[in-house]
Amino acid sequence: DAGVIQSPRHEVTEMGQEVTLRCKPISGHDYLFWYRQTMMRGLELLIYFNNNVPIDDSGMPEDRFSAKMPNASFSTLKIQPSEPRDSAVYFCASSRGGHQPQHFGDGTRLSIL
Amino acid sequence: GNSVTQMEGPVTLSEEAFLTINCTYTATGYPSLFWYVQYPGEGLQLLLKATKADDKGSNKGFEATYRKETTSFHLEKGSVQVSDSAVYFCALSVLGYKLSFGAGTTVTVRA
Numbered sequence: 001d002a003g004v005i006q007s008p009r010h011e012v013t014e015m016g017q018e019v020t021l022r023c024k025p026i027s028g029h030d031y032l033f034w035y036r037q038t039m040m041r042g043l044e045l046l047i048y049f050n051n052n053v054p055i056d057d058s059g060m061p062e063d064r065f066s067a068k069m070p071n072a073s074f075s076t077l078k079i080q081p082s083e084p085r086d087s088a089v090y091f092c093a094s095s096r097g098g099h100q101p102q103h104f105g106d107g108t109r110l111s112i113l
Numbered sequence: 114g115n116s117v118t119q120m121e122g123p124v125t126l127s128e129e130a131f132l133t134i135n136c137t138y139t140a141t142g143y144p145s146l147f148w149y150v151q152y153p154g155e156g157l158q159l160l161l162k163a164t165k166a167d168d169k170g171s172n173k174g175f176e177a178t179y180r181k182e183t184t185s186f187h188l189e190k191g192s193v194q195v196s197d198s199a200v201y202f203c204a205l206s207v208l209g210y211k212l213s214f215g216a217g218t219t220v221t222v223r224a
Contacts, residue, residue, distance in 0.1 A: 031210055043157075048211070093157075104156030104158070106154070107156050
């Protein structure tokens with residue numbers, strides 16, 4: 001089975017630009033999570049979906065951040081406009097059922113100049 | 114609220130040494146406890162878990178016991194290898210799907 005697939009692996013862009021991160025969860029998993037990892041704040045849950053519906057977005061830092069899950073096999077996290085403080089590694093994870101272990105992708109390393 | 118505190122690193126030790134990483138938690142409710150491992154350039158992988166008091170999770174020679182009386186879930190391995198060099202995260206979940214992570218402990222094992 002393929003794991004959680006994220007793209008791109010690395011993204012470097014200038015501040016003010018729109019950034020779109022993509023995630024393909026493991027087939028059959030009905031929960032999808034977006035995390036952000038920084039040295040200062042560690043791992044933070046941004047938002048999670050159940051059956052493509054956003055359940056809790058309380059971790060989304062600002063209105064500049066938005067996430068969608070148009071179908072069971074695809075999700076996006078968008079930042080518009082991007083700022084240097086958004087630089088981090090963004091992880092997507094999925095699980096089968098809310099109480100099962102989460103499987104993480106390899107992350108997208110985002111650098112905003 | 115829910116939070117996890119784990120020992121600060123970095124931890125550097127020699128091959129075949131004994132490893133302990135301390136983890137304590139506070140939680141509203143009855144949490145499940147996890148250890149995740151992150152190798153360089155990769156995402157987190159579940160290492161082991163325990164869902165109730167006195168449970169022992171184990172995997173790849175690592176062990177951790179859920180201690181409700183001390184609110185702890187310390188990770189141990191009796192003989193580490195160079196390949197165990199990674200960042201280790203303790204985490205808890207009360208509602209079953211929202212994980213709260215510790216800050217992570219970087220472990221480096223020297224040959």
